């Protein structure tokens with residue numbers, strides 16, 4: 517297996533641990549010596565795993581629905597319209613205020629002193645908050661498998677920052693599309 521396929525496969529495998537019913541994301545950080553130095557997936561903070569909601573916000577659902585049928589400005593308008601109409605305590609019962617993103621967990625799980633010059637392999641293009649972490653950690657490359665949320669405002673802000681910080685954004689094109697894992701030989 518090509519090293520790049522192995523790194524993305526590690527991110528994909530890590531994502532499988534996520535309990536998010538809507539979206540499982542994985543990340544794998546690789547240093548300049550091509551060694552894996554951290555992996556992570558989206559999860560609730562330690563100790564909070566069984567106590568926080570996995571619900572999506574009405575605003576997010578409205579935005580995704582608007583995006584599916586019209587265009588991005590409609591999606592952003594939908595977020596704000598529904599947000600304006602949503603009591604703050606409703607937001608308290610959505611996952612967004614609690615979930616730790618895959619990239620954050622990969623960074624927190626690092627087994628090296630720093631992440632300068634590293635590449636991060638992600639199953640989903642990072643959001644703006646994760647872009648900030650990637651930049652501040654001194655990483656130099658983002659390799660992404662899916663850009664499904666390309667038109668979300670968070671993704672647009674992320675691209676803007678990563679571009680300005682001169683971090684390479686590479687779409688991952690696998691050499692192999694399937695990796696078969698056998699935990700026990702026949």
Ligand SMILES: O=c1ccn([C@H]2C[C@H](O)[C@@H](COP(=O)(O)O)O2)c(=O)[nH]1
Pocket residue numbers: 536538539540541557558572576611615616617618619640641642643644646
């Ligand atoms: O950079 C990112 C962006 C998102 N995630 C995680 C956070 C959530 O668990 C899901 C997004 O949920 P939606 O239902 O699609 O809004 O993805 C991440 O780990 N990293």
Ligand SMILES: [Zn+2]
Pocket residue numbers: 617618619642643644645646647
């Ligand atoms: Zn993020």
